Amino acid sequence: MGENGDTEDTGYTFGDTDSIRWRNTWKLLTGGLTEEGRRQYRRDRDLRYAQEDCKRCEKDRDYLLQYSPIIRFLNQKITALGGDLHAGNIRCLTCLDDTGGGFDPEYGILLCANKPVPLEDTLAHEMVHAYDFLRFKADFENINLRHAACTEIRASSLSGECRFWREFWHRGQWKVLNQHQECVRRRATLSVAMRPNCKDDVEAAKIVNEVWDSCFADTRPFDEIYK
Structure with a gap:
């Protein structure tokens, strides 16, 4: 908040027209956004492209499950412990925080489709958690x-x-x-x-x-x- 109780100017302009998008992108590139303004920019971008991001994530997930050596190996070991990970419980969603992914024994694995990290690394990370849960019977909650x-x-x-x-x-x-x-x-x-x-x-x-x-x-x- 400003000195008079006004909302702090982050440099970001809300709106979805081409001119507003270009203005915000220009400010991002030239340092015209505060840290909060950059957060607002990323959030709006993630929401705008959520459908496309999730489709790409799901395509990459399916490829990794079929062809990635580390993902295939981990999935075999998880199956041997009684687990069952597949496209139906490895879900791609838009995440509006700093999370890259997550594992929940009841719901499966979350992949944050809007995060610029190698999906293979994120999926392997969460699959190690799944393996450990099955091996140690840990209470993840x-x-x-x-x-x-x-x-x-x-x-x-x-x-x-x-x-x-x-x-x-x-x-x-x-x-x-x-x-x-x-x-x-x-x-x-x-x-x-x-x-x-x-x-x-x-x-x-x-x-x-x-x-x-x-x-x-x-x-x-x-x-x-x-x-």
Whole structure:
């Protein structure tokens, strides 16, 4: 809010005409939007293209289920534990928060169709959660934070989302030594910190450190880190 109680000017203009879209895009490219303005821009864009994004996501999902070596392997291991993941319970939706995907034992896997991340990495990440749920019979609704930290470590490590070139080119993480471990630790800590029963990022980091050695070393169902 401004000093007089007015809504803060974010630089973003609401509307759906071609001229308004161009004006907002120009402001985005030239730095004319505040952080809130950029959030509004992304939100409106995601809602406008939700149908197209979901169709593309569903097409890519179906391809991965049929042809991706890591997705096919994980699905075989999940099936062997009594699970059943398929196109009907791996759903593509528009997400209006920072989530890239999610796993729920009752509903299956959520893929955020509007997120610019490799779908294979996201799907593999959530499938590791599904595997861990079936293997440990963990309560994902009221999950113990140590269990949450362990499955987040494993999912980040085994899915491919922390491989060197993804960190180097897309996230600006340019360290060479222990780059994979630092990525896994960072992403697991962020995920644990978002749990409702976690106080803050300090507690999240402490819990990740407590379970790190055993959980990072556990590469099941792979013999080693796949990629």
